[in-house]
Amino acid sequence: MPHALIVDDDADTRSALTELIAAEGFTIDAAADMREARIHLVRRTPDVVLTDLKLPDGSGLDLFQEFEPSDAVELVVMTGYASVDSAVDALRQGAADYLVKPVNFQRLQMILDRVPRTGDLKAEIGLLRGELRRFGRFGRMLGNSSAMQTLYDQIARVAPTGATVLLVGESGTGKELAAQSIHDMSLRRKQAFLPVNCGAISPNLIESEMFGHERGSFTGADRLHRGYFERADGGTLFLDEITEMPMELQVKLLRVLETGFFMRVGTNKEISADVRVIAATNRDPEEAVAEGRLRADLYHRLNVFPLHLPALRERGDDVKLLAQSFLDELNQQHDTQKRFPPQALEVLSSHSWPGNVRELRNYVQRAYIMAEENSIETASVPLHISPARATAGTMLMVPVGTSLAEADRQIILATLEQCGGVKKRAAEILGISLKTLYNRLEEYGGTGGSVDAAGSLA
Template sequence: MPHVLIIDDEPCVRAVLVEFVKDEGFTVAQAGNIKEAKIQILRQAPDLVLTDLHLPDGNGIDLFPLLQSSNTDVVFITGHASVDSAVEALRLGATDYLVKPVNLQRLGLVLSRIPRLGGVSAWGMSFEEDGRFGKMLGKSAPMRQLYERIRKVAPTDATVLLMGESGTGKELAAQAVHELSPRSKDPFLPVNCGAISPNLIESEFFGHERGSFTGADRQHKGYFERANGGTLFLDEVTEMPIDLQVKLLRVLETGLFMRVGTNKEIASDVRVIAATNRDPEEAVAEGKLREDLFHRLNVFPLELPALRERGDDMLMIANQFLDSLNKEHETHKTFSPETLQAISAHAWPGNVRELKNYVHRVFIMADGDMIKAGLIPLQVSSAKASATSGTHISVPVGVPLADADRRLIFATLEQCGGVKKHAAEVLGISLKTLYNRLEEYAAAGYEPRIANEAARDNA
């Protein structure tokens, strides 16, 4: 999905633009000044930058050198319109120039010119080359089998269910299915089902009409409407409330849904790809996932292998991450043979995500060009193994599932020393989901017992 960066020092202006751009089917990042904008650009290269010309710490034109090596379009939005500034911006490579208050119809035309992904990857290279398939890295036998299955299912409209541990790259696999499908020129919209407030989840999925509830001061298009023609990726689908699962099943079977606050049905042409890091059959047995929805999603299951099952892929991926950091920071750091051996020997319970974080940490810690073993003890990353050994909780028969979940989460968090990121990995849920659960428990008067209180804010 194309990505837009909005830069403006007025929060109200950013809020309006962010909502409009999201409704048009784009992912969005925002910044209030040049410094924040540079951070966002390094995190994810945008396809389009909408920037105010005059910012608190400089001029929007100052960003051009950072964007010259990419195919990013730059459009200036300013209340200080003048012929001279417009000519200068266009001379430097801006594609357009808008004046506040922004005409949203004209902005819609600007967005319509942004190309959608087709036969090339997001960074403009061929979709596949040796050791890379879309944005996925690896050439081990399990990954080659995965690539082949993606090639088979992508051209169809079959619903795909991605299964695998946290950090194995389920969203990247979903993107690959989308990019190889006839829907590749339309939106790819990822949704984390466990990160949405239960009070807003129906509105977020199906949209709402103005005045349908307190605070609904404008019509809102939901995920199914914004992804129309494209692909909707439902991550952590087992975290979706049961009552919404009923409505999702109906959309999948009929292709129709209704916005909150109306009885008018809207047709939806969306391919659904779902993902879970839990065993879906266990989720059905536990009452977390409706059996009929599971069978509707499980048309074409794809299992993503854990990193520990992928042999030399972990060394290739580590070197790829390191190469990217060297290029970004203009350095020439390399792994020592001992470090490579330690990487190969580690189990990587957090999979590719954990490996990426580890490479970033040792890159920062290394003083010279050689990254030596022992800079960051790999045992720190093995919370999953240590936290699950020798610790048990007892749950009497008849205890509600919600109470059992709470006890398990608290016990795991305590065993992990309050480090929420490790606890989330052990539980097989996202960090956002863990935070949401802890906020719900706190509102109900429940708090975990953690010996080191300072660790409670450690993500």
């Protein structure tokens, strides 16, 4: 039976929480201050601690010092001060979640449902570390470099918690794989993992896609639609290209992250959502805030546990490991035995790979197709040079007072013209995905092409 420790100097709060948590199948210890809490901890290590931030003899956050990482204890802070700053600070220090007094019972139930009943999750992460030592794999990721080892260690620490994660890295570094790995190592792994590219959804539809809509709420809404937050209830929502989300929707996203409630378009009825959010961007988030692409308050709420994904050029011999892995997959799929000679792997390792892992995978596939014999020579498929940026001196004048949407439109169209209409090159220069560029061009009345459900351009 799971065990909970309640730490609060208010006797009525302790009594109410004891009754509620015991009804969820927990055994309970209760303490009025830090001294009593430490006495209980000596006797028994709890599965979850619910502690007030402000106690007569200290802060509830001081209880972090009583645990080892291997204890797998979830610490939930409670505060009577509805301050996002104090809650975010607690999450940064390692708290699994927070509750604002008076405690909402639904939120409390959601938190208790996530508490591990055994040490299985920690054991699974231990097995993954063993697989890393033997094969260079950690979850869905591959790589043995020191930069990746640092990333794996951070993922192993944050995955079992309920903390919001912000992934920052260049396009093609594997942010979705990292998000999926965090989900797979979390208590939510049996629930849905939903990836959403915020830049690939029309700004006119993104609110409906995120939160859903009621039938008849707008023209064409002929049925009730459940949005991503509703479908990800109990699981993880991965918001890629978060800086491409319209500013007005960022306000609503912030509210969901703070309260756990949202409303479908066309209704005032609130719906609860127990969703862990992992966000990602290939931009510098602080620059995005300065440029007005990302709200500062949303950035601070998402930036509870930031993770940097290293570029492939920073990962040393991981290039060889990845290239060989991609080739092994192709050989297995097609029942062949093609291979890289050592000198070919050295050539790959010396390339800068501006498109990162995605570019390397595409190159290996091209080389595999072009290889006539079993040996893959890099000379037969030259490495692409990264696209040239717009020529020096090319400028676009945007008058002060121009809306961000109109400025975006002018920059995108001007860049596309500078690239001679080559959309892939323009997307790389703009720092957005090709899919996002196609969607923007469709909005502007240009020929955007179509994109299928898998994200392939048609």
